[in-house]
Amino acid sequence: MHEHTQFMNEKVKIDQILQRSYLIISIEENLSGTFVTVQPQGEQESPPGTVHLVTADGRRYLTSRLFERKRVHAQKSENTAR
Amino acid sequence: MADLRIDFAGIKSGNPFWLASGPPTNTGYQVQRAFEAGWGGAVWKTLGEPVINVTSRFSGMHYGSQRVAGFNNIELITDRPLEINLQEIEETKVNYPDHTIIASLMVEPKREKWHEIVKKVEAAGVDGLELNFGCPHGMAERGMGAASGQVPELVEKQTCWAKEAAETPVIVKLTPNITDITATAYAASQGGADAISMINTINSLMGVDLDTWNTIPNVAGKGTHGGYCGPAVKPIALSMVAECARDPDISVPISGIGGIENWRDAAEFMLMGASCVQICTAAMHHGFRIVEDLIDGLNNYLDSKGIASVMDLVGQSVPKYMSWGDLDLNHKRVARINLDQCIHCNKCYIACEDAAHQCIEWFVDAKGKRALKVREEDCVGCNLCSIVCPAEGAIHMIDQPGEFPMTWNERQHLIHTIGG
Ligand SMILES: Cc1cc2nc3c(=O)[nH]c(=O)nc-3n(C[C@H](O)[C@H](O)[C@H](O)COP(=O)(O)O)c2cc1C
16 A cells, blocks of 8 residues: 555544544554544543554654643633733 | 955954865965965965975775866875975065965974964965964874864864964864864864864775785875865854854854865855865865956856855854754655656666665656656655656656645654653
8 A cells, every 4th residue: 555545544533533522632653653542522431542653644644643632722711801 | 246255253364265284285386376376365384383295195095987086195285395495475565565374383382382383484475374283294203283173172182272372364174083073163262262263184094905915105005094084074064163163162263174175165165164265185286277257256146146245154054953853753755756857767766766765766657668666655765766867857856735844843842751
């Protein structure tokens, strides 16, 4: 499989995590890549799930989206403070 | 015409081009001819207790059709008595009062030895001193040169001793034969150095003769490690200059040395923080008159950029040089093949297929001809295809509009805060 195709599959999973209300519990990076552990919100009983990212683009994309989210949050709280 | 005059640690010079200490600055005859040709300054062949040299001394690394891509020597410091050198320095200074003469010095790491030589050479009228802590062969075995220059405490202490006696600016010439040159650069500035210069030559063994199994060069069949210089060492020298220039704890001026052959090389060193440059191998290869092209080229470049003084070039690229962790991971660059220029040699295809990311592929164009194109989504922008491509303009590296910047350091910090 071309790396880009592999990345596109990972991107779908990352977008799912971020669009639905999942809480990211941890991001662990080791020799096998990045493991994102998430807890579906409002469903405390259901066990946390883990997404395994193996492509460099996937790992880059995940943190870029998280940065974006952080930025949007910061912007929102700045606006409400005004 | 731009103003090429420089002020290097208080030493005024007509232009930033100095001959580095070495064979071209061995005698007054040579230095005076160099000044006549247009060199702004010369660092005299290192003075110290006169040595006895061996034959042979040099060897050249020829690569393809390029002669002297690299150069190796096992020559030591001056083999002439101090008094003769000083007499010639005095005479040269009288004849060329507006040209810069720096005395390169190397003595044993003893306070009184430094005091003695500093006083003697300053009496001859030099404009500054360069302490040679860099020579990697011969002198190092006697505790001098690189042997001193690899130990930060010795660099600091000897700089201090030279400074105690010196009235002219003291430049410390550093050896590249060390893991982190900022350690010795910092030691020099702590010792009171007015400036630093780099690099001296890099430990090297040029080769082995496959018929005789003698090393190259060799002295009656026996060899020893030498010092490597010339165009091949330029990237190493430039990175060492850059590392010192961007270090906030090292604030002394830098003289850039190593592989400088033309005005472009010189301008690069100056952009990276050197306020003057020194040249040895290129003068040995092509003669003193290369300085004409150096001056013309730099002048034209400055004019084309609308820069009035060469000093305004110094350090302009330093803020653009940083740690890997501060580079933007989101920057995206891809290769694009221009079929009008492509000569269909397939070098890019082979390189990408065998040694990169397998993202160049064949297609059949509208006229039924086979051609190559880059699958851009898989291209990592490594540049390999454009490096191996022999046809000028056939492969362009294209910057693509990317996301907001994100560095490795920022990313790791974010992961850490989330709970990585
Ligand atoms: C044959 C030869 C002799 C040299 N002798 C000295 C010397 O006596 N003192 C010194 O500080 N550097 C000496 N060098 C080093 C040069 O000054 C310079 O630092 C080095 O060659 C790198 O510059 P380049 O690439 O322009 O040659 C010598 C270099 C060569 C090639």
